[in-house]
Amino acid sequence: xxxxxxxxxxxxxxxxxxxxxxxxxxxxxxxxxxxxxxxxxxxxxxxxxxxxxxxxxxxxxxxxxxxxxxxxxxxxxxxxxxxxxxxxxxxxxxxxxxxxxxxxxxxxxxxxxxxxxxxxxxxxxxxxxxxxxxxxxxxxxxxxxxxxxxxxxxxxxxxxxxxxxxxxxxxxxxxxxxxxxxxxxxxxxxxxxxxxxxxxxxxxxxx
Numbered sequence: 480x481x482x483x484x485x486x487x488x489x490x491x492x493x494x495x496x497x498x499x500x501x502x503x504x505x506x507x508x509x510x511x512x513x514x515x516x517x518x519x520x521x522x523x524x525x526x527x528x529x530x531x532x533x534x535x536x537x538x539x540x541x542x543x544x545x546x547x548x549x550x551x552x553x554x555x556x557x558x559x560x561x562x563x564x565x566x567x568x569x570x571x572x573x574x575x576x577x578x579x580x581x582x583x584x585x586x587x588x589x590x591x592x593x594x595x596x597x598x599x600x601x602x603x604x605x606x607x608x609x610x611x612x613x614x615x616x617x618x619x620x621x622x623x624x625x626x627x628x629x630x631x632x633x634x635x636x637x638x639x640x641x642x643x644x645x646x647x648x649x650x651x652x653x654x655x656x657x658x659x660x661x662x663x664x665x666x667x668x669x670x671x672x673x674x675x676x677x678x679x680x681x682x683x684x685x686x
Contacts, residue, residue: 628647650664
């Protein structure tokens with residue numbers, strides 16, 4: 480009986496020892512795997528380079544850069560003549576007994592035909608192409624600007640009386656022999672002021 484009990488006890492002991500060995504083996508294996516986890520080099524995928532687009536920023540304009548703008552005079556040279564009688568001085572007469580107003584016949588046969596024919600021309604052609612013979616075999620512009628101070632004093636005073644004092648230069652068209660049309664040129668437009676028949680506003684000797 481004792482031998483049986485002893486044999487059973489021995490088996491239990493061996494069984495317990497076997498279990499203890501297994502637990503120890505598992506513990507060693509777990510510790511080893513933990514050490515490997517700590518010391519293991521973790522590979523991290525490289526960060527891809529971003530394809531960044533270069534954004535072009537508009538440069539500030541150079542403030543002192545010269546910008547060409549055609550001046551008023553250059554612009555008017557390319558314009559065709561236009562004209563009107565809205566500021567014409569037709570009241571009274573000159574001291575030399577010449578009426579400032581024109582007759583219907585003068586309008587129909589001289590003023591209208593002469594100025595209308597010039598509507599086909601640019602101001603460049605009027606000023607630089609159309610010439611008239613002068614002394615010494617020379618030629619001078621047929622139509623041109625005239626400083627107000629060169630006119631007879633009566634014309635200067637009348638110019639101021641009718642409210643044109645802001646313009647110090649008159650423009651003069653020459654028609655026929657002593658016939659003249661006086662007025663104001665603004666860009667490409669001519670404002671007829673006086674229709675003159677006897678060339679007294681600007682003396683012949685100075686023309």
